[in-house]
Amino acid sequence: MQRLKTRSQFQAVLAGGTVGRTPHFALHRASLEAPVVMQKSSAPAATPVAALFVVHDLWMGAMVPKRWAKRAVTRNAIKRQIYSVSADFDAALPVAAHVVRLRASFDRKEFTSATSDVLKAAVRHELQQLFAGVTARSPATARQDGAT
Numbered sequence: 001m002q003r004l005k006t007r008s009q010f011q012a013v014l015a016g017g018t019v020g021r022t023p024h025f026a027l028h029r030a031s032l033e034a035p036v037v038m039q040k041s042s043a044p045a046a047t048p049v050a051a052l053f054v055v056h057d058l059w060m061g062a063m064v065p066k067r068w069a070k071r072a073v074t075r076n077a078i079k080r081q082i083y084s085v086s087a088d089f090d091a092a093l094p095v096a097a098h099v100v101r102l103r104a105s106f107d108r109k110e111f112t113s114a115t116s117d118v119l120k121a122a123v124r125h126e127l128q129q130l131f132a133g134v135t136a137r138s139p140a141t142a143r144q145d146g147a148t
Helices: 007-016 072-088 117-137
Strands: 018-021 023-031 059-063 097-100
Touching: 007 023, 007 059, 007 097, 018 117, 023 059, 023 117, 059 072, 072 117
Parallel strands: 059 097
Antiparallel strands: 018 023, 023 097
């Protein structure tokens, strides 16, 4: 599994569409046939610099905005859970680029600590529901081992 790193990769995946939702998370997916990044130069025609996704593999990214998780420790804990759960569903997900986006905050009255075990368990449970729902709907597109 590869991780998304650049802003243009995240933007391409978010433009691809939403494939699953839970109360707090949304899963976005884009095929790896994304457009090529174009570099603006003084030359009359723009030339392709590099493809967004150079490796034909499963790509994963996590977006946890400050708007929904104020403390950095909480954002980091949620991102770790996203990458951990996505690794569990690695074989069932299709070869594509994915982004898990936090779209609502967890209630601070229920989860008083920024990184409690209760919060981690709730995040993990909801992410497992998200990935299980997406993989159950698209078994025909799940990647095959040894496929290119």
